[in-house]
Amino acid sequence: MNTILIIEDDADIRESSAEILELSGYHVLQAEGGKSGVQLAIQYQPDLILCDIVMPKLDGYGVLYLLAKNKATSEIPFIFLTAKTERDDFRKGMEMGADDYLTKPYNDMELLNAVETRIRKQRRQHVHYQSIFKGLETIDSAEGMELKELITDKKPKQIKKKQILYYEGDHPQGLYLVVEGSVKTIKIAPDGRQLITGIYKPNDYIGMDALIMDEPFKDTAEAVEQTSLYLLPKELVLNLINKSQKISRQFIRALCKNVQEKEEQLLELAYLSVRKRLAQVLVRLSKKSPVSQQLSVSREELAELAGIAIESVSRTLTDFKDRGMIEKNGSMIQLLNVDKLSKIRN
Numbered sequence: 001m002n003t004i005l006i007i008e009d010d011a012d013i014r015e016s017s018a019e020i021l022e023l024s025g026y027h028v029l030q031a032e033g034g035k036s037g038v039q040l041a042i043q044y045q046p047d048l049i050l051c052d053i054v055m056p057k058l059d060g061y062g063v064l065y066l067l068a069k070n071k072a073t074s075e076i077p078f079i080f081l082t083a084k085t086e087r088d089d090f091r092k093g094m095e096m097g098a099d100d101y102l103t104k105p106y107n108d109m110e111l112l113n114a115v116e117t118r119i120r121k122q123r124r125q126h127v128h129y130q131s132i133f134k135g136l137e138t139i140d141s142a143e144g145m146e147l148k149e150l151i152t153d154k155k156p157k158q159i160k161k162k163q164i165l166y167y168e169g170d171h172p173q174g175l176y177l178v179v180e181g182s183v184k185t186i187k188i189a190p191d192g193r194q195l196i197t198g199i200y201k202p203n204d205y206i207g208m209d210a211l212i213m214d215e216p217f218k219d220t221a222e223a224v225e226q227t228s229l230y231l232l233p234k235e236l237v238l239n240l241i242n243k244s245q246k247i248s249r250q251f252i253r254a255l256c257k258n259v260q261e262k263e264e265q266l267l268e269l270a271y272l273s274v275r276k277r278l279a280q281v282l283v284r285l286s287k288k289s290p291v292s293q294q295l296s297v298s299r300e301e302l303a304e305l306a307g308i309a310i311e312s313v314s315r316t317l318t319d320f321k322d323r324g325m326i327e328k329n330g331s332m333i334q335l336l337n338v339d340k341l342s343k344i345r346n
Contacts, residue, residue: 002119005029005046007037007063008081009055013104017050020108021115034058038066041073048118050102053082064098077118081106099158121180121228156228159183165221165229166207172217174234176206181227185219186304196304197262199224201288208255211237224301269307277306278316279341282326286335293335 004026008014011032018028029044031037034051035058041049049067053060060080067073079100099121102114156179159165165176165183176183178200185198185206197219200206210217211234241248261284268277281302286293299317303310317333320326325341327334335341 001025001027002048003027003029003044003046004115005031005037005040005044005049007031007034007049007051007055007060009033009052013052013081017111020111024112026115034060034063037063041067041076042070045072046076047122048077048079048115050079050081050115053080077122079114079118156230159223159227159229161223161225163223165223166217168218168220169216172207172211172234173231175208175211175232175237176221177230177232178202178204178206179228179230181229182224183221183227183229184224184301185221187219193307194304195307196301197265198258199285199288199305201290205251205254208251209258212241212251212255265305274306274308274312275316275319276344277308278302278313279320279344281305282320282333282335283338283342286338293338295333295335296331297333298331 004021006014006017006021006028008017008030009032014030014032018030021028029040029046031040034055037049037051038058040046051060051063058066060082064078064080067076067078077099079102080098081102081104083104099118100114102110106114166172168187180202183200183206184196185200187195187197189195206221206229207217241251264280264284268280272280282295285295285297285305289295299310299313302313302317306313317326317328320341321328323340325335325337327336
């Protein structure tokens with residue numbers, strides 16, 4: 001049975017929410033203020049915390065700050081309960097590490113959906129963490145253990161769809177490691193067109209070139225969907241790279257792979273026809289897709305990846321479909337003949 005902690009100074013909201021969750025099979029703990037909420041969280045380490053923002057003595061931001069500093073509670077999913085809808089409040093909470101929001105007043109289904117979704121996501125993330133750790137097990141040195149500590153000691157950062165991770169010109173504070181979801185990096189052309197320079201999936205590093213060269217980011221990073229990622233601190237990563245040949249080789253391979261992909265993209269933009277460019281983009285995306293030869297990508301994103309107009313994407317996809325190379329349903333594209341797509345003449 002999952003345990004939910006509700007921290008809310010309004011007794012009516014707290015007790016009604018607890019009743020709904022208990023009827024749904026959850027074990028519920030209640031705290032009427034921030035200080036008692038922190039104490040219960042440390043004592044019982046619940047599976048999820050629901051916390052009001054505006055409370056006397058210790059508000060929700062203070063609760064989140066204290067729990068994030070404690071290793072035993074730092075990874076517990078945290079949902080704010082708030083009547084505030086201003087953008088700054090949402091941004092402040094997300095930057096501090098909140099996982100989601102429920103805006104009061106909320107109904108029974110909104111509460112249950114938020115709780116169930118967050119608990120399911122936490123389970124999926126655990127699977128992703130295990131895959132990351134397996135990759136680190138190949139680094140059987142003291143430095144490898146330090147790198148693993150960089151990951152396990154911090155709660156992953158949560159960013160929502162279309163949220164900006166960093167802007168072009170920002171200075172890197174560390175190295176990002178995608179755990180779940182996906183992030184795209186984009187460049188804006190002088191004429192205003194947007195070009196996608198990279199798409200990053202789970203286990204991919206973001207911002208490695210800027211970090212190693214100690215230069216500002218050359219592009220902007222934006223979440224394609226709800227995404228979880230780690231920020232590995234800049235100085236600690238650089239120290240490990242300098243100390244460990246194995247870690248250096250790991251990062252160099254990843255960096256070279258990124259450079260190769262960007263070179264291929266530049267050559268495609270310079271010399272290939274619209275049909276060939278789009279076909280190459282589909283093939284390249286299929287190699288990164290978690291589902292074999294199945295893509296979830298919008299026409300706008302395909303246009304930005306291939307450097308062509310959205311209208312050209314629509315016409316070309318229809319042509320590919322008529323020729324039996326793909327099947328499409330909204331943003332879902334199934335590649336039926338990858339070999340034929342790869343061999344489209346320029």
